[in-house]
Each structure stands twice: as structure tokens, then as C-alpha cells.
Amino acid sequence: MLLECVERCFGHDFRRRRLLARAPAGPLRDYLATPFPAPDAPSRETAYLALDLETTGADPARNEIVSFGWVCMDGERIDLGSARHYIVRLRGAVSDASAVIHGITDDQCQTGCHLESALAELLATLAGRVMIAHRAETERGFVGHACEAIYGGRILIPTVDTLRIAIRAKARQNRPLQRGDLRLSALRQKYRLPRYRAHNALSDALSTAELFLAQQTESVETTLLKNWLTFR
Amino acid sequence: MDVELVEIRDFLAEYAPFSLLDAAALNALPRRLAVRYLRRGSAFPPVNENQRCLYAVRQGAIELRTDDGRLTGMLSEGDIFDQDCCAAAEHAIATERSVGTAIEDTLLYLLPCETLQALRRENPALDDYFVRSVAERLRHGRHALGNGPSERTSLMTLTVSDFVRRAPVGAESSLPICEAARIMSREGVSALLIVDSGALCGIVTDRDLRTRCLAQHLAPNEPLARIMSTEVACIGPESAAFEALMLMTRKGIHHLPVVDASGIHGLVSATDLLRWQSTDTVFLVGLIGKSPDVESLMRASAELPELQLQMQGHGATPGQVGQAVASVNDAITCRLIELALQELGPAPVAFTWLACGSQGRHEQTVHSDQDNALILDDAFDDALHGHYFSALAERVNDGLDACGYRYCPGKVMASNPLWRQPQRAWIAIFRGWIGHTDARAAMLAANFLDLRTVYGDTALLMPLHEAIKQAYSKSEVFLANMVANALKNKPPLGFFRNFTLIADGEHADSFDIKRGGLIPVTDIARILALSNGQARIGTLARLREAAGTPVLSAESAHELEEAFEYFGNLRLQHQAEQIRRGQAPDNYLSPAALTSLERSNLKEAFAVVERMQKILSQRYPDRPA
Structure with missing residues (x-):
């Protein structure tokens, strides 16, 4: 099992170099040019970026990114100075339902930034970092789709998924899952993390980063980055 | 620009010193922070933190102890740990360095010391908070309580x-x-x-x-x-x-x-x-002087809480309120004595009615317990005059009780034959206390050293003061006992959530600001005055007189003075609230009712007292346990 894991990790960086070779010049290529954090490095000394996206729906091919929120974490220290929150100028209209969920209206989206500039800044910051997200399929899916649409190339993002970590922990403890147990807020409560009133992409990104800090402290001995990485 | 990280800003805005920042600085503050998480049992500050930082606890709890394991404080939501950012020179109190342990899972906000310095340069209010000496910070804190010194010079402050x-x-x-x-x-x-x-x-x-x-x-x-x-x-x-x-x-x-x-x-x-200035106190004292009987005195006395409330509202200092309250108390006592004399006939020998304790020091608030005594002329003959003075004392003590000054639980009252003695017996009592001191004698002496004439001939009291002065200046044993007595009341360590943190790590819902703050300073001041052979009675007067002498540095005197005034102001504020709600005023403050700034100021004031108690205990190592 360990061997399999190591192979996968090496495979990760191998895949990065293959994609780099094919990537057109620009932000995507620059991102791929930076090596991923070493999977054998202690996880508490790795550089991370916690990302949360809000979207108009679940399908990256048909829906759009409404807002980006991210914050960097170096080792065990979240750097609030790196926090970013961008509302994206939409091409289509915000559906009523997602406007309710995210509290972002059409008007705000009209005044937002272009997807290209937000994405370029994200990739520049993400280079050399591991992404942290809660239920990372959304972030990977939408960022991946945007990269193909804008840069015409595929992206690869080493990822820590706090949802998967929680599922794994539950499975280890042989506890049945209750509805709602795996929601970000429920997990945070378990670790005595404060309840945030506001919900936007940035506060959720920060919430996710804090949750990962707490999850990491559950194992007493030093853990390696690869213990936390998620693969598809 | 949208305010981001609103939650963090709103959280910090509630707590000192960040509450002192203006809106723009507060909005920019979260971006200058880092966040860390400590699992229960981890060391604090975090071992792998390579920058010196100020820490604010967002959630969780931390226990602080000295190297030898003594608990020095606890931190919880909103508490600040700035030990690593404050140069020793900025703190007048040489605080002991403490290290901590997270006793709950804890989320921390970190502000690097360098950033704090920059922030201080940009925000004078914040800089003031860190630069001010403890005494200055407390004085400033009193102004913030809304009952700092009145701008208008009053009859209280003028001589x-x-x-x-x-x-x-x-x-x-x-x-x-x-x-x-x-x-x-x-x-x-x-x-x-x-x-x-x-x-x-x-x-x-x-x-x-x-x-x-x-x-x-x-x-x-x-x-x-x-x-x-x-x-x-x-x-x-x-x-x-x-x-x-x-x-x-x-x-x-x-x-x-x-x-x-x-x-x-x-x-x-x-x-x-x-x-x-036309004062209501003057009116009230006039009314008392004209009262024909105890019932009308009781009605006049019932006005006292309202009077204190008004004075507090007008910005009177605790000293000024103490003066006024003592004046009313004195007037009621004098009137009760006059009424008793009308009934019993003129006194067969000269006598002096004395106030001791807080009334003696002019430091009481509203209706405190009675503390009084009688000195009789040496011509007193128990067989002939005993009955007369017993009846006089009883009438006055009963009248005072009826007016709201409850009987002294320790029976330190003139109606107690022990405290109703001819002058020579009093001198013998004091010499006895000073010559053969024990814990009880020290306690009584502490009370009786704050004697003052309320009614009668001051001349009867004078030789007593002289005798005390002569005797105690020779007795280190007496002073050591007084120190032991003074160390019985210790200030709390601080606060933890809505609890008061006591030295041994116990919690209490409320704290007694008299026992935990005012009395310790009063006891310290009395001992310093005694060891200098000074005869003043009031706590502030004693501190001012001792300032700059070998027993008390001017700086420490200033700190103690400000701590005493801070406790006094907070007590007045607390009692004003109770009077407004129609409750009987007391000395029990609830940490939950204090603002973040008040809590941090109180903690400083406690530390001032604690440090001085420690100095005294080191000065008298041979005191009884």
C-alpha cells in the first residue's frame, strides 16, 4: 500500500511535467513550471492555499464561477495578509436559487472582475502550493474547466480535501455517518472552531484552512504530506 | 472596498487594546494577522513559531504558569498575551515571565511584534495603551468609567x-x-x-x-x-x-x-x-441637625444612596464621595448623641465618640457597618457613671442601626464595654496590642489605628495617638503581625471567561472589590505609615506621605494610589447601577458585567497590589503564618 502511494505521488509530478510540455505560454504554463511540494515533506511544513469557489450550479461545463476566496497557509500558520476575495463578472445571469445561496446578486456580478484576471492571480499564488478545499471536486472541476476554456490546456492540482479526511476518520472509527455530519460547519464544531456568521468564498476558504489545521493535530506524530493528499 | 474578514474584525473590535483603533485601522487589521490552532495539551506560545508575536485567543483556553509551576493567569476568548512584544521598560511592574499550555483546543490570532510596532506608530491611541505606565493606564481607565475627576473645581477639591x-x-x-x-x-x-x-x-x-x-x-x-x-x-x-x-x-x-x-x-x-456650590450634602447634613427624633433621622438617612448616586453622576472621586458619606454618617451620629443627651441629661464626665475603620478614614460608601468606640475621661468611675454611658452608647448604636448602619458583626461598637473605656485603659489596650501582638490584636489594631473624633473633645484622643506612636516605633514584631494581617486579603489573579480567577486556580462567580482590592491597599498604606512613624489616617494621604521615603518609591506610591482610585471608581459605578435598580448597594462585582478594558485595567491594578504585598512579605520574613 505504501509502495502504491509512493508511486502515485511520483506519478503526480511526472504528470505535471508532461502537462507542462504541452501547455501554451501564460499563467497555466508558469503554474505548471513550479514543482509540487514534495510528498515526503512533513505536512506541517508544507505550503498550502485554501480555496473556496461559489458557482451558479454544480456542472463546470454549464455553470459559472461566481466568486473566488482563498488564503495561504505556510506550515501551521494561516497568513491572513494573503486572503483574497473576488466576485466574478458573469457572462450569463445568476439563477435566483444561487443568488439566494451566495447572497450575490446580478448587480454585484456586473461590477465584478473578469474571470481571466482572478484565475491568473490564483494560479500565480497556487504555484508550489497544495490546495485545500472542502469537497474539492467543485474547485478542481471549475478551475480545470476554466483553464481549458481560457488557456487551452489541462491543469493538475495536488489537493487536500477536508471532506475526504473526515470520511476517512469516520471510517476508521467505524462510526455510521449521520446526515449533515460532514458539512463544514458541523466538522468545525467538532473541533471547537468558532462559528462564522458570514458565508462567502473567503470566509469558507478560511474555515476550511482552520479545519485542516485541526484535523492535522489529530495525529500526534509527524505526518507526511502524502498522508493527506487526495488522488483521483 | 468591501470589508473582508468581517468576522475577525468584529471579534477584535470588542477587545482591548484593539477596541481603541478607529474604523479604518480596524478594517485593515485582520490582514496583518496570522491564524494558528493549538490542540489541547500543546505548549503556548507554539514551539515552532519563529516570530515574536502578540496573541489573541479566538476560541479555547490557555493556562499560564511560572517556571516553578505557579498559576499566574488564564486566557480565554478575547484575551491578549503581549508578553513577548512588550519590552520590560514599558511595564512598571516587573511581570514574571510565564509560559502556557492550551487546556482546550484553541484558535489563536497572531500579530507579529514588528507589525504591532508599526500599528502603534500609525495609531496614537494604541501606542498610548502600550506606552503608558500602569498608573497612567489606570487613571485613563477611570476617566473612561465616566466618573473621573470633575472638570469643575468643587468644594471637595478646594481647601x-x-x-x-x-x-x-x-x-x-x-x-x-x-x-x-x-x-x-x-x-x-x-x-x-x-x-x-x-x-x-x-x-x-x-x-x-x-x-x-x-x-x-x-x-x-x-x-x-x-x-x-x-x-x-x-x-x-x-x-x-x-x-x-x-x-x-x-x-x-x-x-x-x-x-x-x-x-x-x-x-x-x-x-x-x-x-x-450648593450641595445636597450640605442640605442633608442640615436636615439631620434639625431632626427631632430617630424616625426623622431615618428618613434623612434614606436619602444617602440617592446622594451618592448624584455625586457619582457629577464625576466626584471616591475620596470626595467618601468625605460626603462620612459627613452624613458623622452628622447622624452627632444628632443621635445630642438626642440621647437630651434624654439622659448631661454627661457626668467628658467623653469622645470615635469612628474607626472606613468611617474613620472617610472611605466608606453608603450605609456600611458600624465601627465606633468611646473614650471617657479618666475621672470615669464605673460604679457611678457606668450605667449612664452604657445607656448613651446603646441609644446611639441602636439609632445608627435603625438609620441603616448595621451593627458591627465583630461588635466593634461603643455599646460593647470593651470599646467603651477611660483614656488610661485605652492607652493600656494599645500598649498591650503592640507589646504582645497576636493575629487578633493585629486585626483590631488595624481597625483602631484609623481612629477619628466624631463628637466631643479631641483632646481625649491625642494622648492615645502619642502613646501608640511611641510604642509601635519600637516594635518590629507588631509591624510583622500587621503585615501578616494585611496579607490575608489577596487580590484575584484575574478573570477567566465570566469567572474570577483566585490564586490557587479556583473560580468564583463574583469578586469582592473591597476585600480583593480596596482593603489590601488600605492595609499596605497603614503599614507603610506605621513604619515611617506617620500619623495620617486616610489611605491616599498615607500613600502620598510615604511616597519617596525608603519604604515606598514614588512610582510604586503612584501605582497604588491609582489602583486604589480605580477600585473605588469601579465600586461607585457598580453601586450606582444597583441604586438605580433599587437594590441595596454592595461590593460584589460580576466579571460578566465588566467591559474588556475594565477587566484588563483591573488585572493591572490587582498586579500592582500583589507586587506590593510580595515586597512587604519579603521585608518581614519572620512574620507569623
Whole structure:
């Protein structure tokens, strides 16, 4: 099992170099040019970026990114100075339902930034970092789709998924899952993390980063980055 | 720009010192922070943190201990740990360095010390918070309580000498009345001091000219001696102007010669003082003086909480309120004695009614417990006079109780034969305490060292003070016992969530600001005064007098003074709230009702007291346990 894991990790960086070779010049290529954090490095000394996206729906091919929120974490220290929150100028209209969920209206989206500039800044910051997200399929899916649409190339993002970590922990403890147990807020409560009133992409990104800090402290001995990485 | 990280900003805005920042600085603050998470049991500050930081606890709890394991404090939501950012020079208290452990899973906000320095440069209010000495911070804190010193100079702060406008106008007692009237008209005064060979022997006022001369058909060429009042009440130039007004109201007179050892300084009149400020205290004392019976005294006494509330509202200091409250208490006592004398007949031997404890120091608030005693002239004969004074004391003690001054639980009252003694017996009692001190003697002595005359001849008390002074200056054992007594009341360590943190790590819902703050400072001040052989009674007066002597640095004196005033102000604020709600005022404050700034100021004030207690305990290592 360990061997399999190591192979996968090496495979990760191998895949990065293959994609780099094919990537057109620009932000995507620059991102791929930076090596991923070493999977054998202690996880508490790795550089991370916690990302949360809000979207108009679940399908990256048909829906759009409404807002980006991210914050960097170096080792065990979240750097609030790196926090970013961008509302994206939409091409289509915000559906009523997602406007309710995210509290972002059409008007705000009209005044937002272009997807290209937000994405370029994200990739520049993400280079050399591991992404942290809660239920990372959304972030990977939408960022991946945007990269193909804008840069015409595929992206690869080493990822820590706090949802998967929680599922794994539950499975280890042989506890049945209750509805709602795996929601970000429920997990945070378990670790005595404060309840945030506001919900936007940035506060959720920060919430996710804090949750990962707490999850990491559950194992007493030093853990390696690869213990936390998620693969598809 | 949208305000991001709103939650973090809103959280920090609630707690000192960040609450001192303006809106723009607060909005920018979260971006300058880092976040860390400590699992229960981890060391604090985090071992792998390579920057020196200020820490704010967002959630969780941390316990702080010294190297030898003594608990020094606990941090919870909103508490700040700035030990690593504050150079020792910025703290007047040499705080012991503490390290901590997270006792709950804890989320921390970190502000690197370098960033804090930058923030301080940008925000003078924040810089003030860190730069101010403890004393300055507490003084500033008192202003924030809304009952700092009044801007208007009041009769409380002015002294009698402030009202002496001109040299005294005097005449000899042999001068004809008509001559005196001419002098008074020429000088434009309403009273004339009668001085024979340099000594003040009487006073003549406009009223005397009318009632004792004109109305009596007395010839205008008769000497002044025939119409002058000879029992002249005087006051010292350094006394509070307010006290002068009280004295005049109590005696029903309008002029008071100002006299001290160096001679006659002049005259103050009630009109001069009243023009300055009409006070309700004066009115109340007047009302008490005219009360015909205990029932009307009880009604007058019931006004006292309202009076304290008003004074607090007008920005009176705790010292000023203490003066006023003691004046009312004194007036009620005097009136009760007068009523008893009317009933029992004149006293067979001279006596002096004494106040001790907080009344003696003029430091009480509203209706505190009684603390009084009687000194009788040495001509006292128990068989002949015992019954008379027992009846007198009982009437006064009962009357005071009826007026809201409850009986002393320790029976330190004149009705207790132990505390109703001839002068020589009192001297023997004090010598006994000083010569063979034990814990009980030290406790009683502490109370009885704050003696003051309320009614009767001050001369009876004087030899007692002299005897005490002679005896204690020789007795280190006595002082050591006094120190042991003073160390019984320890201030709390601080607060943890809505609890008060006691030294051994116990929690309490509320804390007694009298036992945990005021009394420890009072005890310290008394010991310092004793060891210097100083005879002042009030706590602030004692501290000021001891300041700069070998027993107390000027800086420490200032800190203790500010801590005492801070406790006093907070108590007044607390009692004002209770009076407004119609509750009986007490000394129990709930940490939950305090603001973040008040809590942090209180913690500083506790630390000042604790440090001084430690110094005293080191100075008297051989004190009894």
C-alpha cells in the first residue's frame, strides 16, 4: 500500500511535467513550471492555499464561477495578509436559487472582475502550493474547466480535501455517518472552531484552512504530506 | 472596498487594546494577522513559531504558569498575551515571565511584534495603551468609567485657604462696640475676630450687633467682650472647603476663623462657600441637625444612596464621595448623641465618640457597618457613671442601626464595654496590642489605628495617638503581625471567561472589590505609615506621605494610589447601577458585567497590589503564618 502511494505521488509530478510540455505560454504554463511540494515533506511544513469557489450550479461545463476566496497557509500558520476575495463578472445571469445561496446578486456580478484576471492571480499564488478545499471536486472541476476554456490546456492540482479526511476518520472509527455530519460547519464544531456568521468564498476558504489545521493535530506524530493528499 | 474578514474584525473590535483603533485601522487589521490552532495539551506560545508575536485567543483556553509551576493567569476568548512584544521598560511592574499550555483546543490570532510596532506608530491611541505606565493606564481607565475627576473645581477639591481672600480683620475685646461697628463698615466685613495679645478669644458678627447689642439696649460704648461669642469653632487652612461648610452647618454658624499653629489666617463665611456650590450634602447634613427624633433621622438617612448616586453622576472621586458619606454618617451620629443627651441629661464626665475603620478614614460608601468606640475621661468611675454611658452608647448604636448602619458583626461598637473605656485603659489596650501582638490584636489594631473624633473633645484622643506612636516605633514584631494581617486579603489573579480567577486556580462567580482590592491597599498604606512613624489616617494621604521615603518609591506610591482610585471608581459605578435598580448597594462585582478594558485595567491594578504585598512579605520574613 505504501509502495502504491509512493508511486502515485511520483506519478503526480511526472504528470505535471508532461502537462507542462504541452501547455501554451501564460499563467497555466508558469503554474505548471513550479514543482509540487514534495510528498515526503512533513505536512506541517508544507505550503498550502485554501480555496473556496461559489458557482451558479454544480456542472463546470454549464455553470459559472461566481466568486473566488482563498488564503495561504505556510506550515501551521494561516497568513491572513494573503486572503483574497473576488466576485466574478458573469457572462450569463445568476439563477435566483444561487443568488439566494451566495447572497450575490446580478448587480454585484456586473461590477465584478473578469474571470481571466482572478484565475491568473490564483494560479500565480497556487504555484508550489497544495490546495485545500472542502469537497474539492467543485474547485478542481471549475478551475480545470476554466483553464481549458481560457488557456487551452489541462491543469493538475495536488489537493487536500477536508471532506475526504473526515470520511476517512469516520471510517476508521467505524462510526455510521449521520446526515449533515460532514458539512463544514458541523466538522468545525467538532473541533471547537468558532462559528462564522458570514458565508462567502473567503470566509469558507478560511474555515476550511482552520479545519485542516485541526484535523492535522489529530495525529500526534509527524505526518507526511502524502498522508493527506487526495488522488483521483 | 468591501470589508473582508468581517468576522475577525468584529471579534477584535470588542477587545482591548484593539477596541481603541478607529474604523479604518480596524478594517485593515485582520490582514496583518496570522491564524494558528493549538490542540489541547500543546505548549503556548507554539514551539515552532519563529516570530515574536502578540496573541489573541479566538476560541479555547490557555493556562499560564511560572517556571516553578505557579498559576499566574488564564486566557480565554478575547484575551491578549503581549508578553513577548512588550519590552520590560514599558511595564512598571516587573511581570514574571510565564509560559502556557492550551487546556482546550484553541484558535489563536497572531500579530507579529514588528507589525504591532508599526500599528502603534500609525495609531496614537494604541501606542498610548502600550506606552503608558500602569498608573497612567489606570487613571485613563477611570476617566473612561465616566466618573473621573470633575472638570469643575468643587468644594471637595478646594481647601479652606482657597477661600481666605484677605488678611483677618480683628480687634481687641476691650474696644467699644461702636468702634468695632465702624471698622466692620469700613472694611466691608460681616464678622470681626477678637484677638487679645495675639490669641483668638472670640468673634463678633453682624448678628451679634443686632441681637446682643441693639435689641438688648446695650450702650454702644460697652466693650466688645460683652457681645462676642467666646466658644469659637476654627478650621485649619488645609482642610477641605467642604468640611468647613459641614462644620458651620452642624453648629448653625456662618463664620469660621481659619487658624493653625502659625496663627490666624483669616475667615471663611458660609456665604462664600455656598456661592461656590450648593450641595445636597450640605442640605442633608442640615436636615439631620434639625431632626427631632430617630424616625426623622431615618428618613434623612434614606436619602444617602440617592446622594451618592448624584455625586457619582457629577464625576466626584471616591475620596470626595467618601468625605460626603462620612459627613452624613458623622452628622447622624452627632444628632443621635445630642438626642440621647437630651434624654439622659448631661454627661457626668467628658467623653469622645470615635469612628474607626472606613468611617474613620472617610472611605466608606453608603450605609456600611458600624465601627465606633468611646473614650471617657479618666475621672470615669464605673460604679457611678457606668450605667449612664452604657445607656448613651446603646441609644446611639441602636439609632445608627435603625438609620441603616448595621451593627458591627465583630461588635466593634461603643455599646460593647470593651470599646467603651477611660483614656488610661485605652492607652493600656494599645500598649498591650503592640507589646504582645497576636493575629487578633493585629486585626483590631488595624481597625483602631484609623481612629477619628466624631463628637466631643479631641483632646481625649491625642494622648492615645502619642502613646501608640511611641510604642509601635519600637516594635518590629507588631509591624510583622500587621503585615501578616494585611496579607490575608489577596487580590484575584484575574478573570477567566465570566469567572474570577483566585490564586490557587479556583473560580468564583463574583469578586469582592473591597476585600480583593480596596482593603489590601488600605492595609499596605497603614503599614507603610506605621513604619515611617506617620500619623495620617486616610489611605491616599498615607500613600502620598510615604511616597519617596525608603519604604515606598514614588512610582510604586503612584501605582497604588491609582489602583486604589480605580477600585473605588469601579465600586461607585457598580453601586450606582444597583441604586438605580433599587437594590441595596454592595461590593460584589460580576466579571460578566465588566467591559474588556475594565477587566484588563483591573488585572493591572490587582498586579500592582500583589507586587506590593510580595515586597512587604519579603521585608518581614519572620512574620507569623
